[in-house]
Amino acid sequence: MKTVHTLEDVRWITDDWRRAGETVAVVPTMGALHAGHMSLVEAARSWADRVIVWIFVNPKQFDNPDDLEKYPRHMDRDATMLARAGVDLLYAPRLEEVYPAGFSTRVSVAGVSEGLCGAGRPGHFDGVATVVTKIFTQTRPDRAYFGQKDFQQLQVVSRLVRDLDLGVEIIGCPTVREADGLALSSRNERLTEDERRKAPALYRALCRAAEALREGAHVAETLAEARLEIVSAGFASVEYLELRAENGLAPLDRLSEPARLLAAAHIGAVRLIDNVPVTP
Numbered sequence: 001m002k003t004v005h006t007l008e009d010v011r012w013i014t015d016d017w018r019r020a021g022e023t024v025a026v027v028p029t030m031g032a033l034h035a036g037h038m039s040l041v042e043a044a045r046s047w048a049d050r051v052i053v054w055i056f057v058n059p060k061q062f063d064n065p066d067d068l069e070k071y072p073r074h075m076d077r078d079a080t081m082l083a084r085a086g087v088d089l090l091y092a093p094r095l096e097e098v099y100p101a102g103f104s105t106r107v108s109v110a111g112v113s114e115g116l117c118g119a120g121r122p123g124h125f126d127g128v129a130t131v132v133t134k135i136f137t138q139t140r141p142d143r144a145y146f147g148q149k150d151f152q153q154l155q156v157v158s159r160l161v162r163d164l165d166l167g168v169e170i171i172g173c174p175t176v177r178e179a180d181g182l183a184l185s186s187r188n189e190r191l192t193e194d195e196r197r198k199a200p201a202l203y204r205a206l207c208r209a210a211e212a213l214r215e216g217a218h219v220a221e222t223l224a225e226a227r228l229e230i231v232s233a234g235f236a237s238v239e240y241l242e243l244r245a246e247n248g249l250a251p252l253d254r255l256s257e258p259a260r261l262l263a264a265a266h267i268g269a270v271r272l273i274d275n276v277p278v279t280p
């Protein structure tokens, strides 16, 4: 595996691949890799001739300076995991490689970025859409792999690619979980032992609510019960818990089409998100 830090090096390597007619997949990440990220790498590996993993803690998608500062960084360990997984290229750009001096462009996707995480984290999805545009223009992949764990992000990226004709096929991969159901996340590292024990309650409550909705339960009542369940299990607060259309994320007050239950909740100093499908 080659590791590079500049656009010039990426272009040099990927131009060769392209000349040889090889397909290229990119897996965008912020590092501190875990089995969730590695499942995207495996999926990319199984399809593409060449796999690029992008590692960059993108300051533009953090609405909270403390969260940015505390975000875990393990570049050496990440590089070892990726080399073992057969990745061709690790691109860990320097800040100025992504945002050169004077950078003044913002990519903003309306609609799907509104509400849910877009409400609680102002500017977050503009930061995501801007960096994903840069990832695609810098690496020029055929395909890009994203996790359904960040379901709203996946919708924002899919919309972005359609709207701007970016010519990248977006693949959404299932959420990888711990044995007790907790979705893997780089932020789980920041949970205390006690919080870690309580954290799976978020997924449990989502599953229980999804099951009730499938059986015809009233939406608002079911969501209220799930919120109560999460707080009773030791979470400090539930930021949102909503039923949205799987396709386009319109709010639903009845289970009239394939849907997702999405939630964000705070436990100690950590904000966790998760979602589950709900099919009528």
Ligand code: AMP
Pocket (backbone or CB within 6 Å): 028, 029, 030, 031, 035, 036, 037, 039, 040, 145, 146, 147, 148, 149, 150, 173, 174, 175, 176, 177, 183, 184, 185, 186
């Ligand atoms: P991040 O490094 O948190 O920005 O995540 C990079 C990519 O990995 C995103 O597309 C995430 O949706 C995906 N991802 C994060 N956690 C998981 C997980 N538990 N299962 C599957 N994909 C994940």
